[in-house]
Amino acid sequence: MTAPTDDLKFEDAYVPEPEPGPEPLHRRLGLTDDEYRSVCRILGREPRPAELAMYSVMWSEHCSYKSSRPFLDRFPTEAPWVVVGPGENAGVIDLGDGWLAALRIESHNHPTFVEPFQGAATGIGGILRDVFTMGARPVALWDQIRFGPLDQPRNRYLFTGAVSGIAWYGNAVGVPTVGGEVAFEECYSGNPLVNVMCLGLMRSDELVLGTAGRPGTVAVLLGAATGRDGIGGASVLASASFDESSTTKRPSVQVGDPFEEKKLIEACLELYRRGLVVGIQDLGAAGLSCATSEPAARAGVGMEVHLEAVHVREPGMTAAELLMSESQERMMAFVDPDHVDQVLAVAERWEVDASVVGTVRAGGTLSVYEGDELVAEVPAASLSEDAPRYRRELGEPGWMEDLWSNTLGLVAPPDTSKTLLLLLDDPSIASAAWVYEQYDHMLFLNTVVGPGHDGTLLRVKGTTKGLAVSTDGNGRLCYLDPRRGAARLVYEAALNVALCGARPRAVVDNLNFGNPEKPEVMWQFRETVEGIAEACEALGVPVVGGNVSFYNETDGQDIYPTPVVGMLGLADPMPTSPPRLDRAADGMDLWLFGPEWAINLAGSAFEQVAFGHVGGRPVAPDPTLAAAAIDAAVTLAADGLAPVLHDISDGGLAVAVAEICIASDIGVSLRVSDWRHLYAEDPHRFLAAAAPEDAERIAEVAADAGIPARRIGRFEGIDIVFELPGAVASVDVETAARTYREAIPRRVG
Amino acid sequence: MTRIGVVTFPGSNCEHDTVHTLGLAGADAELVWHRDTDLAGLDGVVLPGGFAHGDYLRPGAIARFSPVMGEVARLADEGRPVLGICNGFQILCEAGLLPGAHIANRDLAFICRPVEVEVVDTGSVLTRAAEPGRRLRIPLNSYEGAWVDPTGEGRVVLRYTDDPNGSQDQAAAVANQEGNVVGVMPHPERASEPILGSDDGLVLLRGFVEACREVKV
16 A cells, blocks of 8 residues: 555544544545445545545535436437437537537535525636637526525525626626526425526537647646635535535635636637637636546546646645635646647637646546655546445335325415515516526627517527527426426426527426435326426437436425426527517507416415415326427417417416516506416417417417417507406506516525 | 737626627727737727636736836827726726726626617717717626716716616716727617627617727728
8 A cells, every 4th residue: 555645734644444533535435335435445445535535526416426327317318409418518519611619507405505695606707618628609697596586685695696606707708698587485495496597609619628638738827826716616616515604615615717718718719719629628616626636537537636736726735625726717638748838828818827737647546645755546537437336225105196196275265466476476476587687698799588588589690590499497386296397397497488489409407306316206206307308209309418406405394396498499590580578569468378277276386375284286298289389389470470479377277367467568458267277387388379360270270280279368558458257357567567566686685 | 901909818708799790890800918018000999898817816917017007098199989887897997997896786796688779969079979878778788887977077878768776877988089989788789689688788889990090091
């Protein structure tokens, strides 16, 4: 056995049979005893402290997907337009005419709970690097954020802090935040969810991969100096459950610098344009450990790394700290030796620090030196490929039958006007303008349909193409039935991009779950993966990437299973006059597309908001109807037949129609045959507003697509008027608008 | 062709949008790096939006020391058109090329949304082509967006109609006394194509390009 270096100052590096007393180092770093033994087997000896540090971050749940990987193989990942599927830093699809889009989604849940401003901010930095690592310029961000109810001060602090952090970083780094979701549920009180998705664009010859290249290639570390921030973020923070002491984990949260990232983006894009890099890898979770071992493993080579060459923020950092640090805004470029000078010159021009830190070697060994001293020597591939795989125990929760039979069983309808206002005042349904107006959502002049709509529509300048994106999550629905709920999210996101005139092309998903060591959580996970996979298969849309976030539990309480689905759609040509919510006008017809008979209220916002009820079994999706709804929506949007298209989701028909009236500042009169139609959230349904003279053509579109459609009302006046059997209810648009717009601002003060 | 330089500082982010839109307004626009010290041959200069030098210390406080600023001041002194948009407006104030300074928005929150401005003075290179009294819808995108001017020397050329940020005199755009140096807080380049929701900003940028062409001689 090689004598361990003393760079971690811990005497108790390995305690084979733990005794009472201080926790052994590997456990403090988040490795189990079994995992520690695996490390010893791989190395044929006990690990040095720096090596132990590397394995602890690389084998963390966050980096290794050790609990989820066996399930993720279930996703369909292939389609003719997929250029890069899951496994790289971002998925890449071909848009035609030499354009590629890169897409990636990530979570920053735990850091946000510990320190909301920096936690949310650095989530943006990380997702941007995942995208420009591929060669693409990041052009848009979407944030999906979920918190506990705003009547609790701590939730207000977390929510406003995260929004400020996203605004601070996203605006300054110069990438617009063009959409996302804001939702509030009690289950997120102890564990907020902050997910972020990024879209990048590039020409097809600009694609770069995370490979270290051939022996002799030089590793150049670009960007911020390495410091002690974020030590062990992946293992200590992201892969463990929380309790009351969690704010003491604040030193594990990284601190962001959007200006550094902005310079890094521009420098890297210039390196790609000039063909100066062989491969590149961002430094995120697991820092240098990951950015050396993964590219080496992908290229089947080894590497020699010199830690003393790393530019650092402070003196005296140990080898383990340098290898684990998650300091932000860093990239590792792999450069042909002849190009090193040019790479350093590009870095100098953009005022980005750069150091030559390593050389690629034949064989598969990653050797790390600090001066002359060898501090780590491990098979590079063992850090990623030999990570443990866990077949966690699965078990259907005992509570599912009870949940499904626990229906609200409402016999008489509640007051319609009051209920509508109650729903519009719910922060999960209400206008999110307070959030997105703090984000630059217009930069790059691509935002044709921006936040506040079902999907975002971005133009691709210099082409006829439009990209539509929607991100959708619904924890309550997935709690009641993870498989149906997850599948419905895929269909909802697909319909939302279709409502912008685009055909669904690719999915990324962010799977936010509780503690995977609980069989019930793993069952929820498996069911969710099945639901997403089934829906993607039915639609013929590949999953090109994703992220899994486990351990979203605090004090033993798991969150609702909360998958977030990001859908990218392509419209070519982009509609010249795409549907918007604010284009309804006096005299237009209101159309309902989709099944007439929607009365199941299980999982609806109506039951939750009006009665505090969560129970019953949500309706299953219908793949045939889903395809028909998408066809009809794409045709209506492309032809400009319907100035307004809007999906029916949270809050049902009543909220959907009110949202059109509020955006367009016009009233409506509509008839429904059963009060439950107003609140049911059955999938594959949407509304359209259109001129009466186009009625025949619209009916034809519906018939051709194979989806029922009928006129249920007309836009007129200044009131939203519901005609129900034996009753008429109305709310004036001004009151509805004020309620809808003030719901979040009035709660955050 | 009218050549306009769009100055890029580390941290600028609207430079490509500005080049794109000046092109729509009839100019031949090109990027100029903040370390360049020779702007000979340019008919006018635009300092675009963004976060020059990270807005560290305060917006524009470091950018005013960038090497290019000597040339920008020289062009301004020669009477050539100089326009600062958003962060560029902040930089022009810090550099002393425009009076006043910027403080945080009244509500202490970043504001990104279209606002309405009224043309109140057409004696500037930005507003010369616009009708007096015309109302334009142009997106605002700033945190330190409120202009204050204890000297009273600034010429307010565009005024907000609904006071979104607490700017003195509801000023949305301010010129020097000669009218050849202008700072505007909302982004005209974001309102120059109907597909993006408004082309009200084009009248401003066309006027600016015309001014550059005329000064060329």
